Amino acid sequence: MTNFAKAAFGRITDTKPGDVRAEEAANGLVHVVSLILTKTADALIDPKLVLSWLLTALGAPGAMIGALVPVREAGALLPQLALARRVEASPERKRFWAVGSAVQGLAALGIAASALLLSGAWAGGAIVACLAVLAVARSAASVSYKDALARTITKRRRGAITGLAASVASVTVFGVGLLMAAGLFEVAVWPLAAIIAVAGGAFLLASVLFLRLHEPSGDTEGADDDGSLSALVDPILTDAQLRIFVASRAALAVTALAPPFIVMLTAASGRSALNELGPLVMASTAASVLASYVWGRLSDHSSRQTLMLAGALGAVVFAVVGGLGIALGGLGGAFGAAAAIFAAQIAYEGVRAGRKLHLTDMAEDAFRARYTALSNTLIGIALLAGGLFGLAAEQFGPAPVLLVFAVIAALGSALSMGLEEVQQKD
Template sequence: MTARPLFARLTGAAPQDLPDGEARNGLIHIAALSLSKTADSLLDPKLVLSWLLSALGAPGAMVGALVPLREAGALLPQLALARLVEGTRRRKLVWAVASLLQGVAALGIAASAILLEGAAAGAAILALLAMLALARAGASVSQKDALARTVPKGRRGAITGFAGSVAAVLGFSFGGLMALGVFPLAVPTLAGAVALAGGALIVAGAVFSLLRETPREPQDPEGTPLDALVQPLAEDGQLRLFIAARAALAVTALAPPFIVLLAQGTERSALDQLGPLVMAATAGSVLAAYIWGRLSDRSSRRTLMAAGILACLSFVVIGAAGTMADGFGSGTAGQIAAAAAMFTVQIAYEGVRAGRKLHLTDMAEDALRARYTALSNTLVGLALLLGGAAGWAADAVGAGPVLLGFAVLAAAGVALAARLDEVQQDAD
C-alpha cells in the first residue's frame, strides 16, 4: 500500500483528494509522533522515573522533584524559545534536534540507573531530566508550526489522535507485560525501558527530518516587546483568575509520585506493583480524555470544577489511608487499591487538562491567544517548580499528609474556577 491510500484510510479522506506529498508528510508525522509519545510513556516521571528513583534509594525529595522539574522545564523556556524558533527557516529541524537531545538525555538516565545508587543516582537523573525537559520545550514550540506547514487543516487532528492512540496501546501493553511478569521486575528492566525510549526519540528525530517542508523567511527576530507580552496579565482579571485556578489544580500532575511512594510502602525496592499502576494510569487517560473533551465543549469552567472536586475527594481518601496505614499494604488487595487510586487521579488530571486547554483557547481573542498561552505556561511552570517542595515534605511527614495538602489546593482550585466566566463555545 502506497502512502496516499494508507494515509487516506487513517484520516478518512478520499485518496484522490490527497497529493502524494501530503500523504507522505502525514505518515511521517504519525510515525515520529507515535515514537515520541510512546517514549513519553516509558519515561513517565509520574510513574516510571518515580519508581526507579525510589528503587535506587534516592531521597523522597528527589522523587517529589521529578514531575515539577519535567513539567516546569518544558513550560518555562517556551517564551524565549518561541523567538528562536521564529528565526528558523525550517521548523522540522528544530523538532528533529530537540528529539535527538531528548533521546541522548534518556540514554543518560538509563546509564545513571545502572551505574549509580542513592542520592548520586537521583542527582544525575534529575540533571538529565532537566536537559530532556528543555529539549522538549523546543519540540513543543516547533511541532505545531511544522504540522501546519506540511499538512492542511482537516487532517491534523487525525494525525495527533492516531499517534496518541498508538502510544496509549503500547503504554498499556508495557504495563501489562510487567504485571504478568513477562520480564524480571528490577532496576535493570526499567533502565532498559528508559534506554528504549531514548532510542525511540532518536529515531523519531531522524524520521521527522524527512518531512518535505518549504523553507520560509524568518520572522522579525526582535519579536514582541516583553511589556506587551505581560500586559494582558495586568489588564485581564479573568486571565489572572484562570492562571491561579490552573496552578492550584496542577496538584493533579504532582500527585502520582506520592501514590507510588504509598504503593511501595516500606518495600522501596519492590517493583511488583509498577505494571498495574502503569496500566491503571493509561486506562484512566484513554477512557477519560474523550468524555472530558465533550464535557468541556459544553462548559470548560464546569469541567475544571468537576475534575477538581474529583481530585480533592480522591486526595482526601488516599491521603487519609496513607497516613493511617503508611501505604496500601501488600498482596492483591494493596495492588488493587494502589491501581484504583492511580486510575482515579489520572481521570481527574485528564479533566483538568481538557478543561484548562479549551477554556484558555475560548477566552482569548485570536490576536492574544499565543500571548495568553505563553503567560499561562510560564507562570504555571513557576508554580510547578515550587511544587517540588512537596518532596521535602514527604521526607519529613510522609506521602499521606502531602496528599491531604494537595486536597486543600484542589479545593482552592475549584473555588477559583467557580469564579471564572462562562466562555462562548464555537459552534461547528
C-alpha cells in the same frame, strides 16, 4: 497519500489555498506516529517511577532522587519564554521540534549509559544532569509543537490527532507494565537501562520522521516589538482571555499533582505502595487509553467545555477519595487505589487535552509560540509552588490535601466557564 492516512483523517475537503490542505492527511500521519514515539518514550523514562527506582537501585543520595521531578517539570516549562522569539523567527517550526526530540534522545541514551557504567552519587549526578538536558530540549519541542500543529492541521481535527497518539502510546506502556506486574520482566538495573535506551532511539526516530512534515514557510517576523522581556510578557497584561486561561490551567494543575497523594493513602492503609505499583501503573495507562481520544474529539468541538467537565470530574474524584481516606484511613487496598488512580487519570487527560487545544486555537499564528511559552512559564512557577502540598501532607496527611485539591479543581472548572468558544471561530 496512504490508504491508512485517508482512513484515519478523512477526505480533505477544505477549500483553503496552499499545499498544506492537499497534504493534510499525510501530515496527520506524521504527527500521530511522531507523537506515539515520543509519548511512549516519555512514559518509559518517567522520573516519578522509572528514574526514581533506578537511582534508588544504584544507591544515589536521596536528595538526587528528590530532585528528579522538579528538574524534569521546571526544566521543561521555565525556558520556554526565552525560546519563544527564536521559534517565532523560524520559517519552519518543525525544525525546533525535531532538534528538541533528537537532543532528548541523546540525553536518554546518556541516562542509560550512566546507569550501566556508574553507581552511587556519580550515577545520580550524571542521570540528573542528563535529565536536565532532556527537560530543556523538551521545552524547545513543546514551545514549537502547537505552532507546527496549527500550521499543518486544520481546526476540529487537531484534538483527534493528539488524542489518538496518546491512546496508542498508553497501550504500549500498559503492555510494559503488564509484563512487569506478571513477573515476566525482571525489574533490575540493566533491563531498565535497556528500556531507557529504547526510549532514546524512539526520540531519535521521531526527530527524523517529523522533518517530513509539509509545513508552509513564512510568518517569521512575529509581532512588531523590540523583543524585550516586557514585550514577551505583554500578552498576559493585555489579553483577558489569556489571563483566564492561565488562571484556570493553574487551578486544574492539581489533576497532575494528585496521584502521589493517592499512593500515599494506599500506604496509609498498611500496604506498601511499591507492592501495589503494578496495578496502579496499569490503572493509569488504561485510563489514558480509554480517555485520551474521547477527550481529544470533545476538545475539537469545544475545548472550553472539556476543561469545565474535566475540572468538575477531578473535583468529585478528589472529594470522594479524600473523604474515604479520612473515613477509612486508606482506600481499602489495591482495588480501591487503582480505581482512584483510574478516575483521577481520566480527569487529568481531559485537562491536558482541553488546555492544549484551547491554547492552540485561541492564539493567532504570529503569537502562538509566545502564548505557549508565557503560559507554560507561569504554570512552571505554579507547579514549583505546588511542592508545598507535600509539606502539608506530612503535617496533616494526604486525605485533607486531596480535599483541598477538590476545591481548587472546582475553582478551575468555574474559571473555564469564562473562556470563549475558540473552536467556533473562523
